[in-house]
Amino acid sequence: MLKYIFKRLLSAVPVIFIVGILAFFLSRLSKGDPARVIAGTDATDSQVAAIRQQMGLDLPLPNQLWDWFIALLHGNFGYSYILNQSVSSAIASHIFPTLSVAIFGEILSLAIAIPLGILAADKQGTFTDKLVQGFATLTTSMPSFLVGLLLMLLFATRLNLLPVSGFVSPTESFSQYILHLILPAVSVTTLQIAIVARMTRSSMIDALSSDYIRTAVAKGLPRSQQLWHHGFKNAAIPVLTVVGQSFGELIAGSIIVETVFDIPGLGQLVVNSILRRDYQMIQGILIFVAIVFIFVNLITDVLYAVIDPRIRQESF
Template identity: 40%
Template sequence: MFGFIIQRLLATIPVLGMVAVFVFLMLRLTPGDPAAVLAGDNGSPEQVAEIRESLGLNEPLVVQLGIWIGNILQGDFGQSYFFKKDVAELILLRVEPTLALATTTLIFTIMVAVPIGVIAAYKHGTWIDRAVMAFSVAGFSIPVFVLGYILIYLFAMQIDLFPVQGYKSITDGFWPFLHRLILPSITLSVIYIALIARITRASVLEVLGEDYIRTAYAKGLTPNAVLLKHALRNAAVPIVTVIGIGIALLIGGVVVTESVYNIPGLGRLTVDAVLGRDYPTIQAIIMVFSFVYVMINLLVDLTYSLLDPRIRY
């Protein structure tokens, strides 16, 4: 097990290296000049050239890439063009809202998606099964930002049940903290619930046709015991896999959701950095997201041996 973990950690180095090169080249080769953005609409060509020189943007791409990677290896993500602060400091200031939103979304998603997926499989062919499948289709079809504005209109403007925008730290009290995260979490979790519920239904439905399930019923076990102790446990590996894969949806959805609800997290910081052509900030955020995604997939792989004793590393 220890050797497997070390091997996977070492494998993250070339992955993150390829991500770094791709992100760097993608930003430099797309239209737009951060120096022109910083100079403003009234900036002269001389001012733009001076800003480019001060930022090191006149250097060849290979030189810029080498300097950036060298700084990253030293733990220096550079200074933001737009915010005039160290990028690492910006990320630390914005990570709490994003982490809170992602955590509440994951908890809510798993609490809803897995039970309705199991129930849909157990009630296969009934109206409950068809309703869950219809919800899954709708969840994949409605864009996150559209659902966000619908929920804001219904529950914030019409009913005045939840606040429209903003974020409260948990240090300000648990209920104010949770109250402002309920609508964003529901908005972000719908597509995630649709994905996990669909996979859970398919996995449990496949397991319910196995011989050991019929044996469990023949031994006189209750349906709940059969579903939880036999069917769900044996179907857990693909469910956990899709939860890990769905983190990519979660990361992408955070950017949109934080913009809709004006949450000052990493997603909102990404949007501001893109609009301001803030290369160091964009590069650092994408690297952080990539590292988190790789680590989550490693944790998912490690849970396989806990869920299925037949799996060994």
Template identity: 45%
Template sequence: MAVYVIRRLVSTIAIMAIVGIFIFLLLRLAPGDPAAVMAGRNAAPQMIANIREQLGLNEPLPVQFIHWAWDMLRGDFGMSIFSGWPVLGLISQRVEPTVSLAVMTLILSVSVGVTFGILAAWRAGRLVDLALTAFSALGYSVPVFVVGYFFIYVFAIRTQLLPVQGYVSIEQGIGPWFVHLILPTVALSLPYVAFIARIVRASMLEVLSEDYMRTAAAKGASSYAMLFHHALKNAGAPILTVIGLSFAYLIGGVVITETVFNVPGVGRLVVDAITSRDYPVIQGVLILVSGLYVLINLAVDLSYTLIDPRIRY
């Protein structure tokens, strides 16, 4: 068990090092002068020189990387070129909407997706299974922004049942906070519900076809015991894997959803930074999101040892 955990930790550190190198080179190896790109057209030479000095672009590349990596480890993500604010401060101002949307989406996606997958596997080949399979195919195929604009038209413009855009902090009340998250959460959840349901169904059907499941049925085990006590537990590893993968897809989906519903989160911050060529902000968001993604995958890998004891040895 200890060897497995240490091996996973070492691989996680190596992955983050590779990701850090890639993000660092993303700016330095871009075509043209990065400082001139960030300054924009018709920028004064002195402004370009100031940007180069601020980013340390005058130093050799290995020295730049050492300084950049040390600053990242100390939590210093630099200053925004255009706002003049610390990058970490800008990100912290946008964290609450993004975290709220991501957590709500994961809760809805996992609960509904696992339920649909179990139900489809239990009624395999029947009308319920066919209907859920068709829903999964549709939900996984339709882009998030199409679903988002459809929801805006139906529930905000036509019926005016829900707010069309914006975000209300949870400090201003749980009710307004929840109402403003309904449309973006449901729109963002649909592809993940479909994705999780398909994997859960396939995993459950594979387990239900095993000999020990037929033995349990012959001994008179109830459907509830077979589905939840035996099948779901043994199909847990693939389900955890797909939940971890869903987080990777969720990162891109949050950017699109926040843009469609005008939610002032980290996704909108990235879009604005890309539009204004604010590379320090882009790098800061990328390194934080990449680190969070790697840590979640590490947690998923370590959780396998609780589900399947054979991995410990």
């Protein structure tokens, strides 16, 4: 297994390299000079030039890219002269709210989507099945920021049941921590609920037509045991693939949702960095999100072997 993990990590190197190049050049598409932002509007051209030299912005772009990649190899994501702190420390101070929204959203997604998918497969072709598919289509067509605004209007403004915005640390108040996470987590996970429910339904339909399910029926096992123990256990791998891929998307999607709900996470940090032309911060966050994608997909592949021993024998 260690050999397999090493191969997967090695194959991730060109992915990070390509993402790094894209992040480097995309961060420089916005107009404006970060040195001017730091120096202020009253600074002279010589003062701005000195700051550009200190930041390395006076070098040709290939040289700047090379220096950044060398720093990445040493675990250095860069330094934000605008915030006057390292990119790593800025990410560390903003990652917890983002992970809280993503993980809570993932839990909600699995708790809702998997039972809905199994129910739709068990009731294939009935009104219940069509209702679940209709719900999945509806949630797919609604962007997360729109869902967030609608939920905020209904549950926070009209009904006054949940907080409108903000984030509370669990060390301050765990109950308030959960209450502040509900609306953003639901907003960011609506699309994943639809995707996971559809994949669960499709995989379960194939599983329920298998011989081992007919054997379970012939033995007179309870329907719940047929569905969950025999059916879903064998249909879980495609679902796990979708869940693994979409978790990274939850982190990326939380960027917009955090802006809507004023959550001090990576999303807010990205938006502020774009407005300030903070190249190093933008690049560092994009690389960090790419690493999270790779890490989650690696965990997903390892879980395949835990669920299905046949995969362990073939791949590991």
